[in-house]
Amino acid sequence: MRNELETSHHVAQEALNALKKAGLQASVRNIELFYLHVSNANINLSKAIRTGENTGAALTQSRANELYEKFVAHQDAQDKIFSMIEKFETEAGKIADAVKESGKNSAGCSNALGCLADDLTKTASENPEVARLIDGVTNIVTSIQASNEKLESQLADSSDEISFLRESIETIQKEALTDPLTGVKNRKAFDTSIHRELEFARENDDPLSLVLVDIDFFKRFNDRWGHQTGDQVLRLVAEMMKANVKGRDILSRFGGEEFAIILPSTSRNNSILLADRIRDAVGTRLLKKRRTNENMGNVTLSMGIATLQANDTVETLIERADECLYAAKDRGRNCVISDGDVIPDGAKSVAS
Missing domain, CATH: 3.30.70.270 (Reverse transcriptase/Diguanylate cyclase domain)
Known part of the structure; x- marks a missing residue:
């Protein structure tokens, strides 16, 4: 299950990164196009995109529209990507909850290690004969504390990223069910x-x-x-x-x-x-x-x-x-x- 979550997360992020690199807007059609490409769910689409990259041709919005109409614009592909998006939205919620819990645990651990490092420093000053040994332990504790603080930062970044992806998915789902001309359901x-x-x-x-x-x-x-x-x-x-x-x-x-x-x-x-x-x-x-x-x-x-x-x-x-x-x-x-x-x-x- 964890591998599936990590894969869904990775594919979604790769699709957004590819869009940004191409200078294209994160519209429902563009995200659908790149999600299918990055996940290798549409071999012919991926082949066409890679051919363009190899020849140095820019992937303009006009070209993206052509690729969408040729390789994506049929019900089977739309159903498939929509199902993938729904699945990822569910799993993203689970990941976000896990990230929040891990962040709490990590913060508590960092605080405890900080107190331990202070206590060890005081002990060293009171007992010079064990100063060298305690100095080594203190360095280890400080290193663990720094690693935890880095983890906290990474977890916070991941939480923000997941929140952004979830909002993007909600927008995609709404657009996927809306007629673009009239604004009513499609x-x-x-x-x-x-x-x-x-x-x-x-x-x-x-x-x-x-x-x-x-x-x-x-x-x-x-x-x-x-x-x-x-x-x-x-x-x-x-x-x-x-x-x-x-x-x-x-x-x-x-x-x-x-x-x-x-x-x-x-x-x-x-x-x-x-x-x-x-x-x-x-x-x-x-x-x-x-x-x-x-x-x-x-x-x-x-x-x-x-x-x-x-x-x-x-x-x-x-x-x-x-x-x-x-x-x-x-x-x-x-x-x-x-x-x-x-x-x-x-x-x-x-x-x-």
Whole structure:
């Protein structure tokens, strides 16, 4: 176990040192990239980085992004590094506790040795015949005391280092579950949350509803006003939805212009009320282009709601919410359809 802790600690530190040496920021993607490289968990990535080092090519942020997209940006690698990070966070806590305890013991020992050294010096002055022998013992005690003081300093440095690494890991974990554009939870966080909440609902005989949200004609909006403006609209819609959810509600970006809202302890009727409130708030918001103040009109939302049923799995719950979303589009968009409504056949044929 100790060897595993030391290895995790060493790899994490080496990854941070490599980042610093390259002059790159300690972002979640960069740390993930270098952790995989230093730990030799991704052979092709390490080979590419070493090839660059051997040719003297600088590892710029642009090059780091290329390496990430080529060798890391897939679910298996992300799951692996995330698991490694979680494991290290747990072990770092154990190491920090051990360091603190060792520091206390070391400090006590140093104080005791200091008193012993003083006593020996006094004895030597009172008994000259044993002065030579005591002088040798005093030197040994003083040397041990100095070594302990050095150990105390090293332990203090290690404790600070572990605290820094733990804070870095917490930041990494938060970023790994957050959509960078909108600031809401990402698809990975959604997948984890929906499984957890469905299990909780089952165990507690509690209602659970899922709302899938799609911005109507968003591709058309993007094509007309540009992708930067489209990104601003995505952020605005996310903020307006975030303002309407509360408590244990979980808002995530599901993909592209789609969002998902997990509503624990929420019935179908209450989910419909919330969805309609969000739909109305977004649909009545007049959008203007920032730089030109040009009127861009507004965007509307189509929303599908599924409420947990007796035999549901995560997959069937999502599928039913998705069918309701397409039914909302089939009905003309800018509306809410739940699995309590009659869903017309062929709803999924509607284009987004």
